[in-house]
Amino acid sequence: MTALANVRRRTGVDAAIAELRALLGDRLSTAAAVRESHGRDESYHAPKAPDAVAFPDSTEEVAAVVKICARHGAPMIPFGTGTSLEGHVAALEGGVSIDMGRMNRVPRVSVPDLDCTVEAGVTRKQLNAHIRDSGLFFPVDPGADASLGGMAATRASGTNAVRYGTMRENVLGLTVVLADGRIVKTGGRARKSAAGYDLTRLFVGSEGTLGVITEVTLKLHGIPEAMTAAVCAFPSIEAAVAAVILIIQSGIPVARIELLDATMMDAVNRYSKLSYPVQPTLFFEFHGTERGAVEQAEMVGAIASDHGGGDFRWAARPEDRTKLWQARHDAYYAALALRPGAKGWPTDVCVPISALAECIAETVADLRASKLLAPIVGHVGDGNFHLSFVIDPDDADELEAAKALNERMVTRALALGGTCTGEHGIGYGKLDFLAAEHGAAVAVMRQVKQALDPDNLMNPGKVLRV
Numbered sequence: 001m002t003a004l005a006n007v008r009r010r011t012g013v014d015a016a017i018a019e020l021r022a023l024l025g026d027r028l029s030t031a032a033a034v035r036e037s038h039g040r041d042e043s044y045h046a047p048k049a050p051d052a053v054a055f056p057d058s059t060e061e062v063a064a065v066v067k068i069c070a071r072h073g074a075p076m077i078p079f080g081t082g083t084s085l086e087g088h089v090a091a092l093e094g095g096v097s098i099d100m101g102r103m104n105r106v107p108r109v110s111v112p113d114l115d116c117t118v119e120a121g122v123t124r125k126q127l128n129a130h131i132r133d134s135g136l137f138f139p140v141d142p143g144a145d146a147s148l149g150g151m152a153a154t155r156a157s158g159t160n161a162v163r164y165g166t167m168r169e170n171v172l173g174l175t176v177v178l179a180d181g182r183i184v185k186t187g188g189r190a191r192k193s194a195a196g197y198d199l200t201r202l203f204v205g206s207e208g209t210l211g212v213i214t215e216v217t218l219k220l221h222g223i224p225e226a227m228t229a230a231v232c233a234f235p236s237i238e239a240a241v242a243a244v245i246l247i248i249q250s251g252i253p254v255a256r257i258e259l260l261d262a263t264m265m266d267a268v269n270r271y272s273k274l275s276y277p278v279q280p281t282l283f284f285e286f287h288g289t290e291r292g293a294v295e296q297a298e299m300v301g302a303i304a305s306d307h308g309g310g311d312f313r314w315a316a317r318p319e320d321r322t323k324l325w326q327a328r329h330d331a332y333y334a335a336l337a338l339r340p341g342a343k344g345w346p347t348d349v350c351v352p353i354s355a356l357a358e359c360i361a362e363t364v365a366d367l368r369a370s371k372l373l374a375p376i377v378g379h380v381g382d383g384n385f386h387l388s389f390v391i392d393p394d395d396a397d398e399l400e401a402a403k404a405l406n407e408r409m410v411t412r413a414l415a416l417g418g419t420c421t422g423e424h425g426i427g428y429g430k431l432d433f434l435a436a437e438h439g440a441a442v443a444v445m446r447q448v449k450q451a452l453d454p455d456n457l458m459n460p461g462k463v464l465r466v
Contacts, residue, residue, distance in 0.1 A: 080150025086427025120149025162381030350422030
């Protein structure tokens with residue numbers, strides 16, 4: 001951006017802030033602490049605070065905010081809970097962060113149709129608490145208590161995706177405010193439709209670069225009659241992954257299969273005060289009828305045993321399952337605790353299940369050669385795994401080594417028919433990898449961006465270079 005363009009944008013931002021203050025009153029903040037908290041996420045990427053933070057409480061108010069910003073050329077960055085991992089909420093060009101936290105109502109739940117509509121600021125835990133007595137639940141679980149609007153925007157998934165799918169499969173429709181302030185509704189409540197372009201899937205995963213998601217219509221699922229979890233240690237990562245591949249290929253409907261390497265198991269034991277073997281380990285969860293869950297566990301147990309797995313350690317009581325999965329969700333913070341004062345750089349790839357063993361084995365070999373501390377954890381039931389580099393951000397050599405290893409891992413995943421990110425998204429951290437993965441299709445994505453946001457005001461600098 002030229003110096004003159006910078007001056008013009010700065011002038012426009014100041015004018016937008018003045019007009020937004022008249023609209024929102026004390027629901028527009030320019031306080032330094034508020035701005036700084038809205039310019040960073042959970043990643044290692046450099047934060048960048050917005051010039052102001054708006055707190056709308058309805059779709060119509062979001063539209064009014066967007067129209068003001070569009071009129072003055074002020075960038076807009078939608079904000080959910082700030083738990084993303086690729087720099088999604090950093091205000092790279094300044095502007096206004098639109099915080100959806102006040103939009104936390106659940107206007108509709110249909111038990112017979114197994115669906116609901118929520119405002120974008122509702123978090124997954126809030127929704128499940130709201131519908132618990134109905135016998136339904138929402139299964140997409142990225143670990144953090146993220147907002148459902150943010151989960152739709154980043155195409156989130158998590159531990160349950162192997163059975164229940166990702167946000168892509170569980171979003172039926174959206175309400176979106178476009179870059180010019182128009183309000184559009186996509187999709188609907190029907191479970192299938194052949195009517196026109198699938199705009200819902202266009203906005204799911206768009207990371208706030210095409211519009212602001214204000215409402216989400218979601219599929220719900222019945223709470224299973226039985227839910228049991230188990231932990232099983234293996235002699236090697238290769239053995240654990242081989243067991244996973246056979247479990248999936250056998251069609252056993254396991255709800256969750258999570259892999260933790262020995263380093264991560266050590267970290268989790270210390271952080272969550274557990275006592276599991278410090279070996280590569282699989283966490284399982286089985287959903288179904290009482291008999292069905294037992295049958296699943298028996299089949300998985302036989303496969304695990306054939307690959308050197310130890311005895312299952314069960315967590316059948318709800319409180320034990322909660323403790324187990326909370327420990328899994330806290331794995332990132334457990335990894336950071338291995339090296340106090342260091343910073344985390346989480347990254348992920350996803351490959352076809354048949355290529356998982358090769359991709360992990362070669363990544364482990366890279367890690368051993370590098371001497372970097374980077375525990376492995378993954379939703380291996382769908383071919384997705386993560387590295388959590390624990391590094392000294394002031395050590396240029398460490399940063400360069402982590403960057404090189406990450407690039408090798410992504411290149412390897414792409415060569416195996418996979419993707420540069422299974423669930424973290426692109427943000428501004430993986431811009432270059434998107435082009436490597438999609439080639440000429442990136443130009444088509446850019447045309448879509450320019451058609452819907454010709455002035456590049458919606459979360460500029462993310463997903464695509466414009």
